[in-house]
Amino acid sequence: MKTNKAFEFIRRFFLTILFPLVIYVVMYLITHSRGVTYFGLNRDMWRTVLVNTSMTGVAALAIWTQIKNGRFDFSGGATMVLTAILAGNLSLDLALSPLLYLLLCIVIGAALSTFTGVVYILGRLPIMICTIGVALLYESFTYLVYDAEGLNMMSNTKLTVFGRMPCILIVLALAVTVFLVYCYLTVPGKRAKLLSNNQQAGVNIGIRENRNVLQTFFMCGLLLGCAAAIYGSNNTVAPQAGLSTANTLFSNIIPAYMGIFVGAVSVDALGVVLASMGMAILNYGLSCIGLGSGGWQSIIIGTFMLAFYTLTAQWPRWKEHCQRSKRLKEEGAA
């Protein structure tokens, strides 16, 4: 029995890490066949991969939280940008410690996201429409605060410690923990799942939808705060307009969707993080062979994404087909 459990754990572990592992092996073969020697165990490579994994992973977890609960939140990118600008500049002005910067990001992120939830509840607007409106509002605020100068603090080695290795992994771990605890260990998380499965039935059995939506937006805000802390530490954050923050959203959405399948045999949070890692390895590998930016990168990533979705979307059909064949065979044998 114990052996079975251990075997099951190993099987699940292996299947979960399969996605980044396959990409690593494929890119390793491609890069080395092209004479690139620094793809592999190079320290610089893994630092870049892990930083990008954490950045994308935390943002993807925030996006996934909303998608998981049946909502497509356009305001995530704008919340992240405004949070980074406000928290970063406040930290610089008040000479705060990195920990306080991280906390400030989380608090502001949670406040902004909760406000989005309030607008959604009071406005009773379709979620996409509501979050587009809030995204436009938050983007416009980026021009009003701090003389439209955005945030520029990435050279501040002290303050940006949570945006670099190894502390960035703490933020990632924090985000994964928050996600897992909320979604799997709390009553609001379970109620949110019920609501996403059947909203009307959830309400009928007595779930207070408004309160649950606020709790979910608050939780999503915590994750967006973590993402903002990393984003502000690694980028020059400029004011945004014209829903340009939606691009930030779409750039992180691929691992969010992939995570469902990557983590199919474990948990979705792990799937999202490992999908982010797979994409980070893919991007690094493409950079090594000179396709890290420009037209070809865009085409390769797009095709890869479609191929991945196509294969995974066929999985239930294929499974069904196998079961049917098996059944027919058994019936035939009988």
Place this chain on the structure above:
Amino acid sequence: MRNGKFRKTMAILLAAAMAFGGLTACGNSSGGKKPSGGSQAADSTGGAADDSNGGAQDSTGGASAETRHHKIGVGLYTDSGKGVEAVKAYCEGISDAVDCEFVFTTLSTYDEATNLSEIQNLISSGCEGIIMTADMGTTSIVQECQSAGVYLAGFLCDYNQSMNTAFDETFGNEYFLGTVCDGMADVTPYCEAVADEIIAKGYKNIGVVIFPSYAYPNQTAGAEAFKAKIDAYNATADAADQITVADPVELNFAPLEDTYFSEHPDMDCLFSLAAGAGMVYPVMVANGKTDIKLYTTGFEGTDDTDNFGSAGNQCYQGTMFSTPEAIVYPLCLLIDRLNGTVYSDLPKTTERVECSPMMLLSDEDMKAVVDKSIYYTADYSKAFLSGEEVVQLCASYNPDATYAKLVETISHMGVDDLK
């Protein structure tokens, strides 16, 4: 019923938003209507008379010419940052003296339709002349200006695209009055100065980053001049003192790739003609490579100031940018043309002229910029030229004014002129 009330509330909110727009609009329009004569410039330059850089002084002793009011639209390539603040501060500072009302808008560096719409909006709002800092969709914009009878000129933009692919349609059009480059059209002097610095400081492995040659052919030429200068040094240097220069990497208007530093593990200096502050430095920070010295172009007045020379992480060692006062070139051309006057020595062919760039290669240079330039401080009193001096550069207000004097004036706006 409740819903009806809600809609009414929202309708009031909508009306309030429009009213807010109205109030903002009213606030702005009132600011543009000040009596001409340059009183504000005279006031603000009063204090600047003792300034060591001699900026924005009233050299004419307050004598103001009979000016005519004009509305000038300024399309900037971005909507935030020190450069934008400085241009706005300077235009605001000189507006009374030159009797011009400036209206600002933001252009795109890659979308023609946006630029055309913005310029059309400026024309519709009553602008008689337009100054543009982006060369995208210029052909259709020039046509639009011609049909509307509005003059157009360039600023901090070399108009390479138009010059090389549509010269007749733009430079050949009488409504396009010319442009002043972002510093020098030929960046070779800066590249050679950087090469000298690198040789003097003893860096051994140099990386070179440029924008694509189709967009910035002068950067390719500059990188070649840089390499030639280093090669000349290598020809006479000992084997131990030889400098290795990597082949230039073209950035397709996207940040430098992380793998660049893995490809060049021994690099100790990077010369990025492509905007280093935005495209290169963030990647260096992310990869923990700020120990590599960076020479670049462009100036944001943020990290590049804090880490310049012997300050901060000492990553930035050199940069080059242009000062906002260079706007006087297109402005004077526009004012004269709108007043129906031209310089007696105005060339027959529309020109692309250079202005002297701010070349910062030492702590002293940076200190001068931080303390004494309008670019860094957005303080009009620190400008090279006051409004009155600009008036004196216009042929329509000063019969002795010449085009040569105008071009000469913008060629004395370097860091040495600040000191």
Place this chain on the structure above:
Amino acid sequence: MKKLIQNDRLRAHSGSLLSYGGLALCLIVFSILSKGRLFSAYNVGILIQAACVYAILAMGAIFIYSMGYMDISVGAQVGVYCILCILITNATGSLLLGFATILALALICGLINGYVSVMLGLPSIVTSIFLNSIFGGVQMLLMEWVDTNSVGIQYDMSFLKSITAMVTAIAVIAVIAVCLYNYTQLGKYTRAIGANEKAAQLSGVSVTKWKVLAYIFFGICIAVAALFLTARTGSAGKGTGTGYAMDIMVALLLGGMPLSGGMRSRISSSLIGSFTYVILSNGLTLSGVDTSHVYVIKALVFLAVILITCRKREGVLPR
């Protein structure tokens, strides 16, 4: 009874009335703030020029958004079509060939968007992101290939640039769109799919067929819009088309279109929305509003409009 019917009618059309009201309010406020410049002949001309591409795209997009789907690849598609149209026209001297090529491409993309996503069981957003990546990449590669920042057309397109041509194009496409949307099965079924795809399917509606047809009509609109955009600017580059996907979405919402689709979708949303969107930008500039305030005002107006037009009255929170 009559009063009740009238009230129901009023309620059913309240969204439209409010959208028209929003447009009217914009016109009144900005005509005052701009001291009448809003209605000057020149300004009316540039408003039509600026709104033409948005309106054509939005009229096509209505069919997609009616089904509750979203397409973020429209901007990249417009960019590639403009570049291709210019390159082919320059090479052959035939604008017709240039347009025919992009029209064919647009139809193929419509097919991919509609058919492939249904066949492979993919969410429409996935095929849309895929096409966005492909077209974005192709746009960059094309510009790298021609080795320039912006490529200009050598064909005289002034006849398409005229206000008359643009108004005619808007009118023709509007008539076709209204006919298709209100008087054919295409409009009826796209709305039905948006209201409840499963129910539509169970009622015998071929979701795949109507989805593909809707995307094909959208594709035609994208190709026509690209033609008029090329005529307007005379050139295209790697940034052409940027932002159109979001702009269209915002314009449709300003016109009172529920992004979740369904029976409340109307063609008029695209026209009202496009003109409101363009007038907002134009009016704020004419009124001399500072750039940084323009964004706040636009956001507030947008929020107010959606709160008026898209609010769900009762039941669970809308998704």
